[in-house]
Amino acid sequence: MRVSYEWLKSMVDVPADPAELVAEFTRTGTEVEAVEKVGANLEHVVTAQVVSKKPHPDSDHMWLCQVSVGDKNVDENGNPVPLQIVCGAQNFNEGDHIVTAMIGAVLPGDFKIKKSKLRGVESCGMNCSARELGLGNDHEGIMILPEDAPVGMDFTDYLGMSDTVIDCEITPNRPDCLSMTGMAVEVAAMLDEDTHIELPAVKVEQGPNAADLVDVTIDDPELCPRYTARVVRNVKIGPSPDWLAQRVAAAGGRSINNVVDVTNYVMYLTGQPLHAFDLGKLTERDGRRHIVVRAAKDGEKLVTLDGQERTLTSDMCLITDDGVTPIALAGVMGGLDSEITEATTDVLLESANFSAGHTSRTSRNLDLMSEASIRYERQVDGSNCANVAQIAAALFEECCGAEVCPGIVDVYPGEADDAPVQITLRPNRARLIGGADIPEEFMASRLRRLGCTVERAGEDALAVTAPTNRPDLTREVDLIEEVVRLWGEGDIEPTIPAARNHAGGLTPEQRRVRKIGQVLRACGLSETSTYCFAAPDDLSRLGIPETGRGVPVKIIRPLVAEQSEMRRDMLPGLLRSVAYNLDHGVANVALYEIGRVFFGHEHKSLPDEPSYVCGVMAGRRADDAWNQRFEDYDFFDAKGVVEELLDALRVSKVRFKVADAEKYPWLQPGRAAEVVAGGGQVVGWVGNVHPRGLAAMGIEVPVVAFELSQEVLLRLAVDQRPYEDIPTLPGVSVDLAIVVDESVTCETLMQRITSAGGKLLSDVRLFDVYRDDERVGKGKKSMAFSLTYRAADRTLTSDEVEKAHEKLVTKVCKSTGGEVRA
Incomplete structure (x- = not known):
């Protein structure tokens, strides 16, 4: 939700510095995504005056103008001089006050103004139309300002467009905050200020009654709990007043014409989407137009305002002309055949409430999101439809010169469902749950600021009636949440929860998980957290088979295509982090993550979510120093x-x-x-990532990685080892070099040696591997081990060690086919 600071000022008293309000938003739980200075994109655009206008020497429709911009352009002595501008517009004369974009300006659409030559004549700027400035669709000629307009003033200052827009991330449970009035109420509650919201009212109603012109039928109240219609006649289509166009632009819209701008403005103002139909395009029967709200038929077609033909299903809601011809996709977008055009004179204004679930599914299934659908799928306040229609009718009267027909057609089958919710709030309970000594007066006053009605209902109880635009307030705990967030969670002193006969502390599993992180950090890896979302081709790009990983869990509304499903392996995300670091000049990367993956099932609603420990290492162990050089990470580092x-x-x-x-x-x-x-349980794997997969991820250096199942690790982990006495008697070290075939692994030899050594062999360590076709033999290798013999109760004699060693050598050579190297 884009909150215009200037607009907000007209509804509630706010701090002079927008940064203070941003801090309050953050304190009370509203995330601020960005703060934007409106008007910054019109830098170097100024008010000007045409000094002279002469025909272009090489064109029959262009003019060579001298345009004064005051002291915005001066000569070498500092005296103001006019700009020479070639202009193709025909609607201006000498002496007119206009708007000029000087060299260096960047107009909407990233259109940069540079010094240029038009038909051989130098032009040092551009005289602008409303469309070129992003203030409307009028591009028939340049903007003509009043005769008393100053010359050389920044255009944003002239229009009063200097504004700050706070872009807030509104959670789905707060549809009230998708409107300026809703945000004003929220700010009033945060700052403990009164609101002063002034809404327009119809001055004169004239002509036939709306009920004599329009009839409304709702076939399925589940799809449409309420539908209201007003009629305005003799509408004069044209550009919007500056204030209206500016507020629509500040809210993130684009000025189209006065009729469309009014409906958009009222939606931004109240949160209630509206739609305007050209009344003359609807079928007349019995002297009236008949609106029928019904479910679509499977395969039914509708061309929406964006020019796309949509194929509909029976789960979608339609607004139809006399029950036959679709004219709008309810809650999402209007139809092209009934849109407002320059020839429109009479308008049917729709202000309705549509099912949140059906609107959401329609928007998702058609991949068609609109400002209206965003609000409907979060639940619009049905009890306010008629009031909003009244506001829009007043603005049609003011901005479009329209005649407002008396009366309103109001079909309201879901009125009982829109009744206000009554909740009992116990202040002591709120203090207990909130963990703070919040005064009862604070609770009552702030809830009233939010639009609630608060009355006493006993010694320790308040009867609270929630406003109908707050569907999230249904229980006592919801009210407590509102009180606590407005009090300020940061102001609540942390306390240990009260409990009887319960000793706090981490569970054994939690201690082991923390130990995993401690060990990996001690090994030089940095902890990271990557997205749980993944691209559909993540596994195939690395060559990871899908066997055993279930079916992908799809994201219903992914923000980007690369995050359209839940991850089924952690390695792709970590490799992206490696690529990002390498691309930004970090040559040595060692990362680990402890997290979940998601294995879906075709016939189960919830996926399996096993946890894994995954790490990646690229580059060197450390940066080289003057006295030391480090090797690149390899398989044995990860191992x-x-x-x-x-x-x-x-x-x-x-x-x-x-x-x-x-x-x-x-x-x-x-x-x-x-x-x-x-x-024999498989814990995981360790190794070099295949170069083919690295190339697919944009990585040009070797990467070693490992992945271990957290479940298996925790199951096999042991908190304590059996106690062993520290050796007090000396051991005897003996070296043994055995020549074996290349196929015999070190692991095999270690197992054979340990088994043959018996109780006297206390330690085995490999210290050398040697290959030489002449001295050792082709296809052979020599592996040298250091063996330590020790007894716990005595010092071993030479004879004991020799006998034990000879026995070990005989068994090992026999079982491996090796021989002792001379």
Whole structure:
């Protein structure tokens, strides 16, 4: 919702500095997305006067003008001099006061004004029409200002267009704030100020009664709980008054003509969408036009105002001419055949209430969002339709010279549903839940500011009647929420919740999750949080199969195409973060995230949401120093991080198996491993991301990554290990180099050595791998281990160590086909 500060000032007293109001919005729970200075886009646009007007020497329709802009243009001595401008408009004369865009101005549509030559004559600016300034559709000629208009004044100052627009993010439960009057009430409650909202009223009603000209029928009250119609005649279509065009523009609209601008203005003012039909285009029967609101038929067609033909379904609501011809898609957009044109004289004004759910589905299914649908799908106040129609009729009378027909056609089958809600508020209960000693007087006064009726209903109770434009106020806790946010959550002192026989603290699972983060940060990784939304091709771009990941959970209304479904893997999001950092000059990136993925099911309403720990590492471990050079991250760095994490969680029986290239196609073959622990449970994977996937993500450097199932980690984690005495007796170290086939892995040899060593073998460590076709043999490798023998109750003798070692060597060589290297 774009809130014009100047417009807001006319309704409620606000601080002189908009920044103070922005702070109040934030304090009371309204998010401010942007603050925009209106008029900044018309810099270098000034009021001017035509000094001379002569025919262009090489054109039969262009004029060579000298235009005075006062001291906005001076000679080398500082004296004002006119600008030479070539102009093609025909509606001005010498002496006229006009609007001129000087060199350097940028007009709406990113149209830049530069020094140019037109038919060989230099032109140093442009005389502007209303359309070129974004103030209307009139482009038949340039804007002519009153004779007393000053010369050389900034055009925004002349029009009083200097304004600040606060763009607020309105939550779906606050439809009242999608209007200027609603925002004025909200600001009044925030600042404890009175509102002074003045609404126009019809001066004279004349002509036939509206009921004699129009008849309304609602076939399905569920689709349309209320429909009102007013008739205005002898409308004079033309440009809007400046104040009306400016307010429509400030609210984010575009000035079309006075009729359309009135309907848009009233919608921005009250939050009630309106629609104007050309009464003369509707079928007349029995002296009246007959509006029928009904459900569409499957396959029925309607060409909307944007020129698109829409195919409708029976779930959509239509406004029809005599029940036959569709003339509008209820709550979304009008039809092209009944739109207002320059030939329109009589207008049928619609002010209605349509079903929020049906409007939302219609807008979504047709991919057609409008200012009206945004408001209807959040629920419009049906009890206010007639009042809003009265305001619009008064503005038609004022801005369009229209004659307002007496009476209003009002069909209201849902009146009972729009009755105000009555709620009992207990001040002591509000203090208990809010955690603050809020005075009862504050509660009552601020609720009244919000439009509620508050009366005493007992010693500790207030009878509150919620306004009909606040559908979110239905329970006592809703009122408490309003009171607390207006009091200020930041002013509430934090307290520990009262509880009996309950010791606070983290659960074992929470402690383990925090420990995972602590270990990864200690390993040099930075925590990040990526979007839970993903692009539909995320998995295919990296080559990640969809098997075991369910069906995608689609976003109904994605903001961008790249975030149209919930993620089914965390790696793509982290790789995007890597690409972003690399593109912005961060060469060394090490990130991790603990989060959820979403596996949907065809026949289940809710997806599975397993949690994973995922990390990525690119670049070097650190920046090089004068005395040290660091290597690039490789597979063993990521493997080391995983080993450190599993060791910190005391996960037992950890193994790293060579990853199957068919099972893990997004990882580089030969540089990837499957992490297995416990009784053979797969914890996750670690390895280099395949270069093909990196190229698809726009990454040109190697990236190593890992992903571990949080569920399996927490299940296998152990808080305490069995106690072991610190060794007090010396051990004996023996080196062993065994030559084996290339196919024999280090893991296999370590397992064989540990098994053959028995109780006396306390430690095994690989310290060298050697290959040489002549000395070791082709297809062979030598692996050297340091073995430590130790007994807990005595110092080992040489004979004991030799016997144990010979036995170990014999078993290992026999089981692996290796031999001791000489």
